[in-house]
Every structure is written in structure tokens, then in C-alpha cells.
Amino acid sequence: MQFATSKDGTELAYDVSGSGPALVYITGATCFRRFLPIVSDVKLFATEFTVYNYDRRGRGASGDAQPYAIEREVDDIEAIIDAAGGRAILYGHSSGAALALEAAARMPEKIDRVVIYDASYVHDEAEQVSYARLAERVRDRLAGAENGRAVRTFLQGIGMPRVFIALLPLFPGWKTMKALAPTLMYDIAITEILPPVDRFTGIQVPVQVVVGEKSPPELHQVARALADAVPHSTHRMLAGQNHMVSAKALLPILTDSGANG
Known part of the structure; x- marks a missing residue:
């Protein structure tokens, strides 16, 4: 376990696994870096990437400076990217997908590309x-x-x-x-809004918008809205997958660096 320090002084616990390009894993609700499904994902992702798996603020071994703000979570992502050497690929799941997009909008110079799965904004x-x-x-x-x-x-x-x-x-x-x-x-604060498509039209890094075939229809609508808005994006549906996506099914998308819209 290592620690990075966010702009507000929050200490963020993270683990590093594997070798290859740096990949920051941004988890969704109720997840933390030692949660067994996350550990299983990281084990597979680490066959292709150097995975930076961190506890989001308030979780696991990370701190939780108050008051909470989405911008502070984006600061946290920047701290982990800096710990990874200053550039990384982002993979965000569920609410983590929304944070990955926020990071892409703010700091394109530090992000090679983004993969999001089942971004969990409300759809209407x-x-x-x-x-x-x-x-x-x-x-x-x-x-x-x-x-x-x-x-x-x-x-x-x-x-x-x-x-x-x-x-x-x-x-x-x-x-x-x-x-x-x-x-x-x-x-909830991250995902209670409609997808901020107007803001995301300014994202200048490649984004792969992925949704599970068996994920709720509302998430399919969100995925399509995001893919339509983000300039350098692709839209993919993973056959047979629901919100609890298989790392094995996702890995070929993570390794596909040529999809840039």
C-alpha cells in the first residue's frame, strides 16, 4: 500500500500491480481497492497494464476531508495520475465513469485515453x-x-x-x-444529474463509451447520449454483460488503443 496526497491534503491509499502502460481504476459505489471483485479485476488488468487501484476518498484506507465536492474527487484522480508518472489511461465504472469524464474534461494533458463502463447518470x-x-x-x-x-x-x-x-x-x-x-x-451527488453533455463536448481525449447488453435500458440511453456528445469517442455494447461486467470481456477494450472516434 502506498499513499498519494490530494490538493486538500487528503491521503489516498493505492496499490500498484503489473507492468505496461499506467491504468488508473476508478471504482463505483460501495467499492474499495481490497473488495474481492475489484481485486479480481485488477489481477487480470495487470497482465497488460500497470494498474493503480486506489481507495476513493472516505473508503478503505483513504482519508475524507470535508466538505465533499465532486471537484475534490477529480483532484484525487490527478494525484493518482501524478503518482503514476504524470500520464495515464483512465478506466471508470458506474459513478467512477462519471468521474473519469470529469477528469478528461479538466486535464487532457495528463490522460492518454478513457474507457467508461455503465456511466450511471440519471437519464431523464x-x-x-x-x-x-x-x-x-x-x-x-x-x-x-x-x-x-x-x-x-x-x-x-x-x-x-x-x-x-x-x-x-x-x-x-x-x-x-x-x-x-x-x-x-x-x-449520488455525482450521478443525480443528467449527463452534462454540453460540457463534455469539449473533451479532447479519446473516450470509449461502453455499456453492458444486459445493463438497464436507462444506462443504454446515457451511453448513447455521451457517445454522441464527446467528440473523440466510440460506443460499444458488450454482449452478455450486465452492470457487474466481466474483466475478461472488458480487457480487449482496455487494450484497444486505436479506437478514437
Whole structure:
């Protein structure tokens, strides 16, 4: 475990694995760098890349300076890129995909290309309303110190498979997941808006917008809107994949440096 320091002084824990081009892995909600599905992903990605797998702020061994702001999470990504030598490829999943796009818009000189999977913005105003209700339920669970229930409420609300939610308490990382439950409000802050396509038209690095064939239809709509907006982008649908994408299915896209729209 190593540490990088963000602009606001937050210490960010990260691990480095593999060899090859630097790849920063930006995880989604309820994930942290030692979570078994993330460890499994990194193991495969490390066959082609030097993977920088970090705990987003408020998670695992990372700090959490307040108040929270999306811009601070983008600062965190920059700190990890700097730790990787000043340039990297970004891979973002779910809310992490939205952060990857924010980073691409802000610091193109430090990013070679971006791959995003199932960017989890709300897709229309009706979903914004229902998502706000979900946010309130999660906030209530957290206020009552019901962290485990908050995690399950959130995951059920965004349509995660029931069998996955039911098995969560059996995961070795469940205790850590419950501890980082307050960061669900960070993920909600990132994804409660419609895709900011007007801003993303200025992204000047290659972006591969990927969505799972079996992912919710709303995420397909978001993916298409992003691919239409970002100038140097490609749009791909991964056959047979849902939100819990297989690293094996994703790896050929990560290694495809020629897709630039």
C-alpha cells in the first residue's frame, strides 16, 4: 500500500500491480481497492497494464476531508495520475465513469485515453425524481446508523441483482462496505444529474463509451447520449454483460488503443 496526497491534503491509499502502460481504476459505489471483485479485476488488468487501484476518498484506507465536492474527487484522480508518472489511461465504472469524464474534461494533458463502463447518470427528469426519493431513503438509513441497510437500499434501488445483494454479508469485505456507506451520498451527488453533455463536448481525449447488453435500458440511453456528445469517442455494447461486467470481456477494450472516434 502506498499513499498519494490530494490538493486538500487528503491521503489516498493505492496499490500498484503489473507492468505496461499506467491504468488508473476508478471504482463505483460501495467499492474499495481490497473488495474481492475489484481485486479480481485488477489481477487480470495487470497482465497488460500497470494498474493503480486506489481507495476513493472516505473508503478503505483513504482519508475524507470535508466538505465533499465532486471537484475534490477529480483532484484525487490527478494525484493518482501524478503518482503514476504524470500520464495515464483512465478506466471508470458506474459513478467512477462519471468521474473519469470529469477528469478528461479538466486535464487532457495528463490522460492518454478513457474507457467508461455503465456511466450511471440519471437519464431523464422522471428518473431524477425517483432517484431523489432513493437518496432520501439512504440518507435516513445513514442518519439512523443503519449502514448495512443503507447499502442494501441503495443497491436495490439502482437495480442490482437481488442474489448479489443477498450474498453481500458473506463477502469478506462486507464490514468495510458498511463502514464506507456514508460515501453513497457522494456517488449520488455525482450521478443525480443528467449527463452534462454540453460540457463534455469539449473533451479532447479519446473516450470509449461502453455499456453492458444486459445493463438497464436507462444506462443504454446515457451511453448513447455521451457517445454522441464527446467528440473523440466510440460506443460499444458488450454482449452478455450486465452492470457487474466481466474483466475478461472488458480487457480487449482496455487494450484497444486505436479506437478514437
